[in-house]
Amino acid sequence: xxxxxxxxxxxxxxxxxxxxxxxxxxxxxxxTFNQTRVGGKLFKQLALAAxxxxxxxxxxxxLTFEGAxxxxxxxxxxxxxxxxxxxSYNGSGVPGFSGMxxxxxxxxxxxxxxxxxxxxxxxxxxxxxxxxxxxFLELNSGNSFRLESFDASFIGTSSVFTRGLLVLQGFGQDGxxxxxxxxxxxxxxxxxxxxxxxVVLGDLFSTEFAFIRIxxxxxxxxxxxxxxxNAGNFAIDNIVTSGDVPEPATLGLLGLGLLGMxxxxxxxxxx
Numbered sequence: 189x190x191x192x193x194x195x196x197x198x199x200x201x202x203x204x205x206x207x208x209x210x211x212x213x214x215x216x217x218x219x220t221f222n223q224t225r226v227g228g229k230l231f232k233q234l235a236l237a238a239x240x241x242x243x244x245x246x247x248x249x250x251l252t253f254e255g256a257x258x259x260x261x262x263x264x265x266x267x268x269x270x271x272x273x274x275x276s277y278n279g280s281g282v283p284g285f286s287g288m289x290x291x292x293x294x295x296x297x298x299x300x301x302x303x304x305x306x307x308x309x310x311x312x313x314x315x316x317x318x319x320x321x322x323x324f325l326e327l328n329s330g331n332s333f334r335l336e337s338f339d340a341s342f343i344g345t346s347s348v349f350t351r352g353l354l355v356l357q358g359f360g361q362d363g364x365x366x367x368x369x370x371x372x373x374x375x376x377x378x379x380x381x382x383x384x385x386x387v388v389l390g391d392l393f394s395t396e397f398a399f400i401r402i403x404x405x406x407x408x409x410x411x412x413x414x415x416x417x418n419a420g421n422f423a424i425d426n427i428v429t430s431g432d433v434p435e436p437a438t439l440g441l442l443g444l445g446l447l448g449m450x451x452x453x454x455x456x457x458x459x
Contacts, residue, residue, distance in 0.1 A: 248336065251325075251427040253289055253313045261287040263321065271328050271432070279320025279403075279415060286321035289313055290423070305344035307423050309383040314425035316343060320415050322403030323424075327432055332361065332396040334431040339384040342374040342406070343421040349406030351376045352422055353413050354387075358397030366395055374422065384425065396431045 255269040263278035263286045276286040290298060292310040299306035306316070317323055327333050335356070342352025352374035360366045370393050375385040406419030414420070 248428055248430045249432060251429070253315050253425060256289055256313070256315075259289050260285065261289075267315070268328065272427070272429075273326050273328055274315065275324045275326075276317065276321050277324075279322065279420065284319065286319050287315060287317045287323070290316050303345065305377070305380075305382055307341035307343070307382045307384045310339070310341075310423075310425060312425065314339075314384075314423050316421070316423050317402075317404060318343070318418075318421050320404075320418060320420045322401060322420075324399050324401050325427065326399035327429075329432060330398070331432050332398050333429045334396045335389060335393055335400055336428040336430055337386060337388045338427040339386050339425045340372070340374055341382050341384045341423045342377075342404070343423055344377065344382060345406075345418050345421060348408055349414065349419040350409055351407050352420075353405040353407055354422060355403050355405065356393060357401045358393070358395055359399050359401070361398045363398075366397060384423065386426075 249271060251269055251272045251274075253267070253269055256267045258265070258267055261267060261276045263276065263283050265286075266273050266275040267289070278284050278286040288298075290306065291313050292307070293312070295306055298304065304318075307314075315323075325335070335358075340354060344350065354372040354374060355369050356372065357369045358366050370389075372387055375383055402424065403415065404420040404422035405413040405415045406417075406421070407413040
């Protein structure tokens with residue numbers, strides 16, 4: 189059996205029929221390969237099933253912050269949730285408070301009044317990047333990945349900066365920036381309240397990166413943006429990624445297993 193994140197692959201021998209059935213399950217997709225004759229066709233089907241299973245490992249993942257346990261984050265500290273790590277850095281460049289995890293269902297005390305205008309349409313846990321801080325997103329595996337989409341909102345702190353802007357920059361395994369930065373506008377307030385909006389990047393940010401920096405700006409009604417004076421605060425949640433390719437050693441073990449099956453079949457035929 190080969191497990192693959194949101195699905196699994198396994199083989200079994202059909203009793204009394206001499207048929208080998210390979211069943212592949214990946215999410216809602218199910219494929220069945222039925223082979224009654226041992227030969228080259230069987231090996232090809234096994235290889236195809238194994239390749240599909242391996243592809244499942246590279247399937248999309250979602251960072252929801254529900255598994256994170258640190259409520260307050262200070263500059264240089266990291267949050268680990270599942271296969272993701274988010275590291276925060278204070279915008280002032282000195283050690284200090286830089287963000288926190290907020291339960292949207294119980295944020296009344298934190299976001300009361302005009303001091304912190306938090307988004308209102310999320311009842312789950314989300315990350316609030318505060319004090320003009322910025323974050324780096326990466327996989328614990330160190331593999332490169334693609335950022336597909338995320339939910340984000342501006343967090344208001346004054347009447348001057350009324351809307352937000354995010355700037356995304358990807359970096360390669362060598363730590364150097366890949367391509368240009370992408371600017372993403374956040375939804376403006378409606379009746380004085382901010383809400384999360386879903387940002388789907390598509391081809392606008394299609395490169396696979398080792399890590400991605402996300403920083404915020406606060407903008408006034410004239411479109412002038414600033415990331416000082418506690419203006420560049422934002423909330424982020426439900427970060428969807430793809431392209432977490434398995435380590436080469438994993439692929440090698442899978443290939444050795446298939447080669448071993450081929451050798452066994454040939455020895456039986458020779459006998």
